[in-house]
Amino acid sequence: MNRPRPLPTLLRYATMSLIAAILLTPIYWLIISSFRPADEIFRFAGTFSLETLVPRRLTLDNYAQIFASSFPRSLFNSLFVAAATVALGVFVNSMAGFAFAVFDFPLKTPLFIAVLLSFMMPFETIVIPLYTLMRTLNWTDTYAALILPEVAGGLIIFLFRQFFAGIPKEIYEAARIDGASWWQIYLRMTLPLSGPTIATASLMMFIHQWDAFFWPLVATSSADLAVVQVAIARNMTLEQANWGALFASASTAVLVAAVPFFLLQRYYVRTVVSGGDK
Amino acid sequence: MLREKAWIPYAFLAPALLGLLLFRFAPILIALGGSLFSQSIRGDTLFVGLKNYHELFEDPAFWAVIRTTLVFNLIINPFQILCALGLALLARRPTRFVEIFRASFLLPMTVSIALTSIIWSIMLDPTLGPVNGFLRWIGAPAQPFFRSADQALGTLIMVATWKGAGYWMVFLLAGLLAIPEQLNESAAIDGATAWQRFRYVTLPLMKRPLAFVLVADTAANFLLFAPVYIVTNGGPAGATHLLMFEAYQSAFAYLNHGRSLAISSIILAIVIAIALMELRLFRQPEEAER
Numbered sequence: 001m002n003r004p005r006p007l008p009t010l011l012r013y014a015t016m017s018l019i020a021a022i023l024l025t026p027i028y029w030l031i032i033s034s035f036r037p038a039d040e041i042f043r044f045a046g047t048f049s050l051e052t053l054v055p056r057r058l059t060l061d062n063y064a065q066i067f068a069s070s071f072p073r074s075l076f077n078s079l080f081v082a083a084a085t086v087a088l089g090v091f092v093n094s095m096a097g098f099a100f101a102v103f104d105f106p107l108k109t110p111l112f113i114a115v116l117l118s119f120m121m122p123f124e125t126i127v128i129p130l131y132t133l134m135r136t137l138n139w140t141d142t143y144a145a146l147i148l149p150e151v152a153g154g155l156i157i158f159l160f161r162q163f164f165a166g167i168p169k170e171i172y173e174a175a176r177i178d179g180a181s182w183w184q185i186y187l188r189m190t191l192p193l194s195g196p197t198i199a200t201a202s203l204m205m206f207i208h209q210w211d212a213f214f215w216p217l218v219a220t221s222s223a224d225l226a227v228v229q230v231a232i233a234r235n236m237t238l239e240q241a242n243w244g245a246l247f248a249s250a251s252t253a254v255l256v257a258a259v260p261f262f263l264l265q266r267y268y269v270r271t272v273v274s275g276g277d278k
Numbered sequence: 279m280l281r282e283k284a285w286i287p288y289a290f291l292a293p294a295l296l297g298l299l300l301f302r303f304a305p306i307l308i309a310l311g312g313s314l315f316s317q318s319i320r321g322d323t324l325f326v327g328l329k330n331y332h333e334l335f336e337d338p339a340f341w342a343v344i345r346t347t348l349v350f351n352l353i354i355n356p357f358q359i360l361c362a363l364g365l366a367l368l369a370r371r372p373t374r375f376v377e378i379f380r381a382s383f384l385l386p387m388t389v390s391i392a393l394t395s396i397i398w399s400i401m402l403d404p405t406l407g408p409v410n411g412f413l414r415w416i417g418a419p420a421q422p423f424f425r426s427a428d429q430a431l432g433t434l435i436m437v438a439t440w441k442g443a444g445y446w447m448v449f450l451l452a453g454l455l456a457i458p459e460q461l462n463e464s465a466a467i468d469g470a471t472a473w474q475r476f477r478y479v480t481l482p483l484m485k486r487p488l489a490f491v492l493v494a495d496t497a498a499n500f501l502l503f504a505p506v507y508i509v510t511n512g513g514p515a516g517a518t519h520l521l522m523f524e525a526y527q528s529a530f531a532y533l534n535h536g537r538s539l540a541i542s543s544i545i546l547a548i549v550i551a552i553a554l555m556e557l558r559l560f561r562q563p564e565e566a567e568r
Contacts, residue, residue, distance in 0.1 A: 095294065105288070121497075126301075210390070
């Protein structure tokens, strides 16, 4: 194990490089093609050559085109829905995590099991009955329908609970003796200590909402409320001729999710892994 | 743990519990309840008991959907886990540049399922797509992929694996990194081959992360919807008509809400059974410590 053997090492790196190439080429091709003139996007695709991967001319025309269309509206919808979900979700879920981590109360175990069950049951499971509920409440085709169902999340409650459980109880007792209310303790002591957990939870909620497709497709039908994923999918099926706009909008949507993920990748992987382990 | 006025913990829990109750647990009851009703042509709702389920089980089209969904899951789950395990084993040792490879294995998981569908339907387009351009370049015949009833389901599996393998790798990699390096080294000193070390040292210690990934991956794949909706529309000839798409079609194409909620209830029963298995996996370590 300690002696580096050249052949297996070479083989291992060759395999990893090949896999990375297969995994990354579609994303690379999508993004690089979004900068090609619209009539050149497929010109070098049908027959493979260096120009399939390296564009001959670069242009921002496709981006200029989507920003003059209804795409900015979808971009706003997605960003607004995701930001509102994160803002509400950080408070709602951290409060619940705080209660589970700090207090002892009857019903604690059954309620916590309910929280665990809710995150093991993927959201897609209940999309259709949730639509029935929203239709009864007359909430379909509203921002509330896109935001509210995603605010409380079992996984996020669980992440906050795991982090809060590691804070020593003595500091709470000391604060109680000094006359602080539990609300003040939560708001002024616990939350300010939880920067990395808040960052991870926010990122997870943001990407989850940014990527959401099935629920927004079902919950909204008007074009004014279409989020980015739904708008792009509708363009794909309706007007396939406009490839330049499709490539530019898809690239934008990929980058908005990928960039923050990679900035916070270490936190994310660590939290998911330790959360899944405990 | 601190004991306080009885209502305080509930006050902190209230907003989250209200959200979960309304948007996670109430829909379960709505699915079960609504599946017992049917809407007449005039639009009024009638209690029909188990009629919706009865009609489903009498319907050969529904059994074809069940069959496709089962075949899809029986292939994709082991396949994705093998790919994820392979990636985790490759990226296990922290040698030079491994961080870069780990990151590139993860990149596809950041592409949403809707965009994954769109990117690959372009990549694999029989006439325009660069994949067939590449195949012709290496001298292989061009393939129809999503356009052929024989290849569509397999193509769907490959595309879903492109996105999923890196995600499940994270959990398996964490499991691998938790295995003490000395175990492998002492086995190597005792003359165990690489395969023997994997089979008798690594694999037994990976049981829990593997079981977790199997259960969670199965739940996720049972609910696959976006690629079917965006790319194949269930076809060609029903080859990719999965259960979730049938639930969607029942509600929004056939406008048969009772049928759609009956399918949702069946999906719920499957996923809750999977979640309960998952819950057991989470609790096992505590029991083992006692």
